[in-house]
Amino acid sequence: MPAMGSHTDLSDTELAVWRAYSSAARLLFARLDRELQRDARLPRSYLDLLGVLADGPARAMRMSDLAEVTMSAPSRLTHAVSQLEAAGWVRRERCNDDRRGCYARITDEGMDVLRTARAAGCAGLRTHFFEHLSPEQLQQLREVSETLLAHLTASAEPACEPAEAGSPQGG
Amino acid sequence: MPAMGSHTDLSDTELAVWRAYSSAARLLFARLDRELQRDARLPRSYLDLLGVLADGPARAMRMSDLAEVTMSAPSRLTHAVSQLEAAGWVRRERCNDDRRGCYARITDEGMDVLRTARAAGCAGLRTHFFEHLSPEQLQQLREVSETLLAHLTASAEPACEPAEAGSPQGG
DNA sequence: CGCAGGTAGTTCAGCGCGCAAGTTTCGCGG
DNA sequence: CCGCGAAACTTGCGCGCTGAACTACCTGCG
Numbered sequence: 001m002p003a004m005g006s007h008t009d010l011s012d013t014e015l016a017v018w019r020a021y022s023s024a025a026r027l028l029f030a031r032l033d034r035e036l037q038r039d040a041r042l043p044r045s046y047l048d049l050l051g052v053l054a055d056g057p058a059r060a061m062r063m064s065d066l067a068e069v070t071m072s073a074p075s076r077l078t079h080a081v082s083q084l085e086a087a088g089w090v091r092r093e094r095c096n097d098d099r100r101g102c103y104a105r106i107t108d109e110g111m112d113v114l115r116t117a118r119a120a121g122c123a124g125l126r127t128h129f130f131e132h133l134s135p136e137q138l139q140q141l142r143e144v145s146e147t148l149l150a151h152l153t154a155s156a157e158p159a160c161e162p163a164e165a166g167s168p169q170g171g
Numbered sequence: 172m173p174a175m176g177s178h179t180d181l182s183d184t185e186l187a188v189w190r191a192y193s194s195a196a197r198l199l200f201a202r203l204d205r206e207l208q209r210d211a212r213l214p215r216s217y218l219d220l221l222g223v224l225a226d227g228p229a230r231a232m233r234m235s236d237l238a239e240v241t242m243s244a245p246s247r248l249t250h251a252v253s254q255l256e257a258a259g260w261v262r263r264e265r266c267n268d269d270r271r272g273c274y275a276r277i278t279d280e281g282m283d284v285l286r287t288a289r290a291a292g293c294a295g296l297r298t299h300f301f302e303h304l305s306p307e308q309l310q311q312l313r314e315v316s317e318t319l320l321a322h323l324t325a326s327a328e329p330a331c332e333p334a335e336a337g338s339p340q341g342g
Numbered sequence: 343c344g345c346a347g348g349t350a351g352t353t354c355a356g357c358g359c360g361c362a363a364g365t366t367t368c369g370c371g372g
Numbered sequence: 373c374c375g376c377g378a379a380a381c382t383t384g385c386g387c388g389c390t391g392a393a394c395t396a397c398c399t400g401c402g
Contacts, residue, residue: 010293014301017309020316023242025196027323034390043358064380071194073360078382080358100367100380122180128326130185132318138188140311145191147303152198155299201360214388235350244390249352251388271350271397 032124040117045072047121049080050089050114053106060105062095089113203295211288216243218292220251221260221285224277231276233266248275260284 010018033044040047052069053061061069067077081104084090089110095101106114133141181189204215211218223240224232232240238248252275255261260281266272277285304312 024316145195
């Protein structure tokens with residue numbers, strides 16, 4: 001089970017670590033996504049969204065704050081909130097201070113859905129994640145992840161580097 | 172920064188671990204994807220594909236074997252190989268033994284692209300992953316990931332119903 | 343031999359996602 | 373007061389991916 005184009009200037013050990021890490025994360029997320037979709041009819045990211053809203057100051061949040069907290073692009077937020085609004089689980093409200101802005105507020109119906117979905121989500125987490133790891137491993141994993149996270153959020157990605165090559169996506 | 176609908180029956184520590192882990196993995200993959208797309212005009216999964224083919228017995232592989240090795244759905248393989256074929260980096264070849272089957276063979280052009288893309292991919296891995304982790308952390312991460320991976324590949328996901336009736340054991 | 347049942351790939355419809363471009367509003371200088 | 377750049381969303385579009393339905397083929401049983 002490979003990951004990344006494989007060896008080039010990476011040691012065998014490094015390669016093994018990366019393969020294990022990326023495969024595990026990919027499969028884990030895929031599994032959690034599918035199970036949650038089946039049990040709660042909700043994508044995992046939408047559950048996160050509802051969760052953040054529910055924990056917000058007044059069950060509501062500015063779109064931009066929501067985007068920052070969930071680390072997702074503004075357009076994603078728009079699409080997601082639109083769908084959640086169509087489902088009746090979230091409502092958009094105008095912002096008095098800033099007419100450009102917009103609040104997303106979770107409805108009572110949304111709170112119900114959230115409760116159910118959280119249960120399913122946590123169950124999946126137990127089954128596929130926490131169940132198999134010792135407290136020490138969890139601590140290690142946390143430190144590693146927070147380290148990676150810190151560097152990822154700190155570095156802002158080099159601008160637009162031109163590249164030359166044919167691309168497979170054509171039609 | 173939340174992940175999953177947040178607390179329900181998870182401890183604060185568990186929640187923190189999960190948030191860190193899922194956020195880091197998500198951001199890391201997204202970053203590597205974008206950078207590789209810009210530097211090599213190639214999705215990361217397609218690079219993996221080419222890598223597997225290049226390391227294969229005769230630079231070729233059956234579609235089903237490829238699907239198993241890369242842990243991707245058959246339909247994904249079809250689409251991916253079709254695009255890679257359109258780019259001239261892979262060629263489909265009929266299978267003599269089994270007329271249903273199909274070989275995917277990487278072309279010389281594909282090998283060139285692979286070399287370039289591997290360099291870019293590994294550079295990204297160095298920058299955003301290995302650079303920040305100690306050998307011990309890498310070892311820890313590997314063990315954790317392999318543990319998760321083992322359980323994920325072992326359990327085959329309940330069918331369409333959350334049937335909890337007693338099958339002696341899954342497997 | 344003929345037909346069921348399984349396997350290998352493909353096709354189709356649809357999802358979540360993010361980039362780029364567009365629209366409305368804010369803030370600020372003149 | 374106007375105008376200009378920036379900010380807060382929104383829209384449009386294409387990507388990678390999947391599950392389900394479909395086709396073509398192989399296998400085994402009688």
